[in-house]
Amino acid sequence: MSSLLSMAGVRKVYDTGVVQVEALRGIDLEVAQGDYVAIMGPSGSGKSTLMHIIGCLDVPTSGHYELDGDEVATMTEKELAEIRNRRLGFVFQSFNLLPSLTAQRNVELPLVYAGVAPAERRERARAALERVGLGNRVDHRPGELSGGQQQRVSVARALVTDPALILADEPTGALDSVSTSDILDLFDELNESGRTIVVITHEHEVAARAGRTVHIYDGQLTDESLPAAPAGAGR
Amino acid sequence: MTDWRETVRTAVDALNARRMRSALTMLGILIGISAVMLTVGLGLGAQRQISDQINSLGSNMIIVTPGQTTSGGFRGAGQATTLTTRDASMLADPEVAPSVGAVAPTSSTQASLQSSETTWTSTVVGTVPDWLSVRAREVETGRFFTADEVTASANVAVIGSETATELFTTGSALGQEITINGQPFTVIGILTEAGSSLGSNEDDTVIVPSTTFAARLSTSGNAISVSSIYLQAVDADSLSAAYQEVNTALLASHQVTADDADFSVSTQASLVEAATSITGVLTLLLGGIAGISLLVGGIGVMNIMLVSVSERVREIGLRKALGATPSVIRRQFLVEAGILGLLGGLLGVGLGYAGAAILSPVLSMTVEISPMVTLIALGVSLAIGLVAGVYPASRAAKLAPIDALRSE
Numbered sequence: 001m002s003s004l005l006s007m008a009g010v011r012k013v014y015d016t017g018v019v020q021v022e023a024l025r026g027i028d029l030e031v032a033q034g035d036y037v038a039i040m041g042p043s044g045s046g047k048s049t050l051m052h053i054i055g056c057l058d059v060p061t062s063g064h065y066e067l068d069g070d071e072v073a074t075m076t077e078k079e080l081a082e083i084r085n086r087r088l089g090f091v092f093q094s095f096n097l098l099p100s101l102t103a104q105r106n107v108e109l110p111l112v113y114a115g116v117a118p119a120e121r122r123e124r125a126r127a128a129l130e131r132v133g134l135g136n137r138v139d140h141r142p143g144e145l146s147g148g149q150q151q152r153v154s155v156a157r158a159l160v161t162d163p164a165l166i167l168a169d170e171p172t173g174a175l176d177s178v179s180t181s182d183i184l185d186l187f188d189e190l191n192e193s194g195r196t197i198v199v200i201t202h203e204h205e206v207a208a209r210a211g212r213t214v215h216i217y218d219g220q221l222t223d224e225s226l227p228a229a230p231a232g233a234g235r
Numbered sequence: 236m237t238d239w240r241e242t243v244r245t246a247v248d249a250l251n252a253r254r255m256r257s258a259l260t261m262l263g264i265l266i267g268i269s270a271v272m273l274t275v276g277l278g279l280g281a282q283r284q285i286s287d288q289i290n291s292l293g294s295n296m297i298i299v300t301p302g303q304t305t306s307g308g309f310r311g312a313g314q315a316t317t318l319t320t321r322d323a324s325m326l327a328d329p330e331v332a333p334s335v336g337a338v339a340p341t342s343s344t345q346a347s348l349q350s351s352e353t354t355w356t357s358t359v360v361g362t363v364p365d366w367l368s369v370r371a372r373e374v375e376t377g378r379f380f381t382a383d384e385v386t387a388s389a390n391v392a393v394i395g396s397e398t399a400t401e402l403f404t405t406g407s408a409l410g411q412e413i414t415i416n417g418q419p420f421t422v423i424g425i426l427t428e429a430g431s432s433l434g435s436n437e438d439d440t441v442i443v444p445s446t447t448f449a450a451r452l453s454t455s456g457n458a459i460s461v462s463s464i465y466l467q468a469v470d471a472d473s474l475s476a477a478y479q480e481v482n483t484a485l486l487a488s489h490q491v492t493a494d495d496a497d498f499s500v501s502t503q504a505s506l507v508e509a510a511t512s513i514t515g516v517l518t519l520l521l522g523g524i525a526g527i528s529l530l531v532g533g534i535g536v537m538n539i540m541l542v543s544v545s546e547r548v549r550e551i552g553l554r555k556a557l558g559a560t561p562s563v564i565r566r567q568f569l570v571e572a573g574i575l576g577l578l579g580g581l582l583g584v585g586l587g588y589a590g591a592a593i594l595s596p597v598l599s600m601t602v603e604i605s606p607m608v609t610l611i612a613l614g615v616s617l618a619i620g621l622v623a624g625v626y627p628a629s630r631a632a633k634l635a636p637i638d639a640l641r642s643e
Contacts, residue, residue: 057556057636078560085558096553096640100252112241113558157557 005031010063023049025219036191038210046219068164089158093170095150097142104138107157128156148179168199246571260539264579267529272587274525278518280601286507293371299464317497319459334477336469339366340461349414350402359441361448369467377424388446393424397438533619540627552640561632568628576620
């Protein structure tokens with residue numbers, strides 16, 4: 001199978017004790033190596049839940065999820081942590097950089113958990129920051145950087161472990177339009193150089209850059225061949 | 236997984252980012268550790284002081300006092316009539332008590348002294364020449380009285396150094412005439428300074444022959460009764476043999492059984508033991524109270540770590556998303572709590588030493604802080620930090636990454 005990511009019949013049920021909420025009702029999704037996929041959907045559609053499961057931050061209630069050849073659905077917390085560390089790079093809406101650390105050390109963080117030696121960590125972090133055009137900002141703390149620059153740092157952090165998949169959750173949600181197209185250009189470049197990217201968004205501008213758009217509505221994927229989704233998600 | 240240097244660095248960064256709070260938390264441990272060190276140090280110092288004092292009374296010494304040590308009831312301790320000079324001379328017999336080297340029966344009373352210059356009140360002790368060796372004292376100037384002078388009930392006195400300077404502020408006391416309760420005496424010797432021991436000033440005293448004491452100074456009405464008998468074993472190894480001999484001989488001559496003995500025999504070791512067991516209990520009690528403050532300090536660490544965990548939910552979530560396993564997160568917070576405890580302990584040990592240095596002269600007592608106590612204090616403070624960190628750390632470790640990331 002050439003799929004990097006393969007989901008079959010993934011369901012996620014949240015048991016609140018009183019009611020059972022079915023957030024995902026059987027998701028089938030294939031993402032091939034080198035794909036650039038946007039997942040769109042309104043609030044409450046199960047979009048975030050899907051992102052958590054793709055990101056191995058949560059496990060499905062039932063169904064199969066294979067990432068880079070490994071069945072993730074039944075993994076322990078510790079194994080999931082390793083998968084997140086080695087195979088995934090996260091880009092969050094709110095950047096999620098640690099404010100007390102320099103850009104350099106923020107980018108080094110995943111390498112710390114991967115057990116990479118300090119010298120190699122520094123080198124790789126610097127290379128990743130240069131890759132996103134922040135080679136001259138390595139010693140700045142997040143507070144000293146603009147929103148766009150902070151998001152570049154977090155892209156560098158996502159890249160530094162050389163992950164199989166970059167997962168971006170509303171990556172431009174907190175950015176102005178200039179920074180937005182900046183980051184989207186960066187994603188385009190990364191995708192052209194062979195990176196697999198899954199981006200969760202509700203912005204058409206973002207989805208338009210992706211090679212393929214998947215719509216999620218009410219916990220189910222709807223016709224994914226229609227990029228504009230005129231009838232699907234009412235927002 | 237991760238290296239320790241990075242873990243420690245992250246912990247120090249986190250503590251440093253909340254400097255005030257970390258300092259206040261450490262203060263709790265600091266106060267607890269220094270309080271425990273000081274109370275225990277004071278207790279140990281007092282114990283050492285008391286045993287030094289008892290040991291300074293003499294060496295290989297056995298003390299016989301009237302009355303009984305067992306608190307059986309009706310015969311109160313300190314009744315002075317049950318021990319006599321006859322007991323003393325019996326114990327001096329090498330056939331009765333071969334392990335006893337020297338015997339010094341003593342009687343004492345408070346008496347008023349008068350010199351050509353002034354008057355003074357002091358403790359007057361009647362005894363025999365052996366007193367000097369049994370009590371490990373020395374004569375500074377002049378000489379001690381002889382056995383002949385005891386036989387002759389000579390009016391001679393050997394006085395303590397402080398008594399000498401009190402009575403004769405200008406010249407030497409040696410050879411001077413003094414009166415004790417109106418009786419004339421010649422000062423023939425002055426004792427070397429010995430300091431005070433167990434609350435009695437060993438330098439303010441007048442030693443006279445026992446016979447002279449009995450004939451002219453005794454207030455008990457019974458000329459042959461003595462207030463205690465000091466004995467010295469021939470050497471350290473025969474101390475317990477001497478103890479047995481003295482006990483057996485006295486029981487036989489007093490015709491009593493061990494259960495209703497009208498005297499008590501104690502060795503220096505047993506006195507030290509009795510005294511230190513009392514201070515030991517006190518030390519334990521005070522140390523325990525101080526230990527409670529340490530416990531409170533530990534609770535402070537736990538409290539602040541819990542606050543820290545709930546404040547850093549997002550950070551924890553992010554770290555988990557980036558690949559930190561639960562055990563890495565747990566270790567991170569344990570190290571942080573441990574550092575809080577250990578640093579507090581280090582500062583507390585520093586304060587303990589400073590307090591000991593300040594308190595020792597102020598209380599005129601030694602506050603004894605040994606390296607062992609220091610090491611234990613540091614170990615305990617680290618342990619308190621770690622124990623206090625266990626619960627917060629496992630809470631942090633259990634946080635689900637999605638919940639952690641969601642809390643904005």
